[in-house]
Amino acid sequence: MIFNRIGIIYHPLNKAAFDLGQQISDYLQGSGADCWLGSAWESDQLIQRMDGTDLVITTGGDGTILRAAQAVLPRDIPIASVNLGKLGFMTEIPADEAMVQLQRIFGGEGWYDCRSVLEVSLTSGKGPEKQFLAVNDVVAARGGIARIISVECRVGDAHFATFKGDGALVATATGSTGYNFAAGGPVLHPDSSDMLLTPILPHLGRSYSLVVTGDKTIGMKVSTNHQATLCIDGHINVELKTGDVIQVRTSGRRLRFIRLRPENSFYAELDHKLKGNRLT
Numbered sequence: 001m002i003f004n005r006i007g008i009i010y011h012p013l014n015k016a017a018f019d020l021g022q023q024i025s026d027y028l029q030g031s032g033a034d035c036w037l038g039s040a041w042e043s044d045q046l047i048q049r050m051d052g053t054d055l056v057i058t059t060g061g062d063g064t065i066l067r068a069a070q071a072v073l074p075r076d077i078p079i080a081s082v083n084l085g086k087l088g089f090m091t092e093i094p095a096d097e098a099m100v101q102l103q104r105i106f107g108g109e110g111w112y113d114c115r116s117v118l119e120v121s122l123t124s125g126k127g128p129e130k131q132f133l134a135v136n137d138v139v140a141a142r143g144g145i146a147r148i149i150s151v152e153c154r155v156g157d158a159h160f161a162t163f164k165g166d167g168a169l170v171a172t173a174t175g176s177t178g179y180n181f182a183a184g185g186p187v188l189h190p191d192s193s194d195m196l197l198t199p200i201l202p203h204l205g206r207s208y209s210l211v212v213t214g215d216k217t218i219g220m221k222v223s224t225n226h227q228a229t230l231c232i233d234g235h236i237n238v239e240l241k242t243g244d245v246i247q248v249r250t251s252g253r254r255l256r257f258i259r260l261r262p263e264n265s266f267y268a269e270l271d272h273k274l275k276g277n278r279l280t
Contacts, residue, residue, distance in 0.1 A: 002108045003055040005034040007077075009046065009068045011060030012039040017084045020098060021059045027099065040064045046071040053077055055258075057102065059095075061085015066233040069135045069255050073117060078256040080105050089177045089273060092259060105258055113257040115174045116193045116214065116250055122230060122238060123245045135255050136175030136233045138248050140220045140240060141167030141200055143227025148203055154219040155197070155212055165202040167228070170195055170218050170248045174255075177274070179234075185209035187274070190266060193250055214250040221245045 006028055010021035021037050028035040036053075038046050040060060046068070056072050058064045059082045072079060082098045083091035093101045104110070120132040132138075142149045151168040153160045171180035173188035176196055181187060185198040186209055193214035199207060212218055221243070222228055228240040 001031065001033055001106050003033070003106065005036075005052045005054055007046075007049060007053045007056045008035060008037045009040050009056055009058050009060075009064060009071075010037070011064045011084065012041050014060055014084055016095065017059040017064070020082065020084065020095060021057075024057060024059070024098065024102065040067040043067065043070060047074075050075050050077065055080060055105075058082065058091070059084055059098075060091075061088060062090045063234065065090050066135055067235060069233070070133065070236075073133050073135075073253050073255060076253070076256070078112065078258050080110075080258045090174065090257070092257070092261060101260055104260060110258040110260050111263060113190065113259045113263075114254040115190060115257070116172045117253045117255055118170065118172060118195070119249050119251040120232060121247045123247070124241065125243055126241075130238065132232045132236060133251060133253065134175075134232045134248075135172065136178050137169050137171040137180060138246065139167060139169040139179060139200075139229075139231040140222055140246055141169075141229055141231065142224070143229050143239075145226045147224075147226045149222060149224040149226070149228050151199075152219075152221040152223070153197060154221075155210070156216050160197070160210065161199075163199040163202050164204065166200040168197065168199050168220055170197055170220070172196075175233075177270075180209070181274070183209075186211070187270065195248070195250065217247055217249045219245060219247050 008021045011017040025037045057080045081091040082093045118134040122130040152162045173192040176188045195212045198209040222240045223242050230238040
């Protein structure tokens with residue numbers, strides 16, 4: 001066992017994810033390892049448990065990883081992922097192989113898959129600037145009322161476009177297969193440090209994505225007479241008002257996964273997954 005303390009984070013609404021997490025915990029405790037088990041939806045408790053943790057195992061889908069990432073990123077703790085979700089663009093280990101494959105990782109096998117992370121700042125007329133980290137995407141979009149909002153987008157110091165529609169998003173390469181892809185954006189290889197700026201159902205004008213190099217900053221200024229929301233990785237939501245400005249840049253942090261599959265497997269699996277097929 002090359003890890004001193006291992007955290008297991010499970011999807012709380014998936015009984016199979018909890019049961020597998022408990023099975024892994026029992027195995028580790030029986031081996032004399034220090035470990036803990038926690039729900040992906042209890043973010044404050046997860047952050048408190050990270051002291052001394054040098055590996056996190058997730059049992060769930062990609063959404064479980066996105067929640068776990070908020071706790072592990074400040075400590076640079078790697079993730080080993082067991083797939084109990086649907087497609088699993090980030091998850092890897094099939095649930096029925098979990099115990100065998102995890103033992104390989106505990107013994108030191110595997111390689112690090114390092115993913116780009118975004119730093120996000122929200123400047124509003126109310127209160128101090130808010131800071132976030134995003135693994136997948138940063139979305140400025142209309143709220144519950146189906147009305148157009150306006151998002152003025154800048155790249156560095158240059159005005160790029162003003163999108164009028166359901167909103168706009170900035171995605172990492174990791175997030176390129178998510179909301180960005182559904183909105184018509186391209187897919188980037190996970191190794192890429194580029195960002196994607198993609199309009200969401202624009203009413204008029206540009207309907208294409210812009211690939212932005214990782215050394216640039218993307219700004220989004222919101223104008224709306226109705227509800228609007230800033231959504232980070234699909235689970236952090238903040239109300240937006242007219243005049244609010246979102247700044248997005250590539251972080252110096254990286255989200256690290258421990259992988260066992262071949263490093264060149266991305267293209268071999270991509271078309272299968274984008275057609276809605278699960279590999280495991």
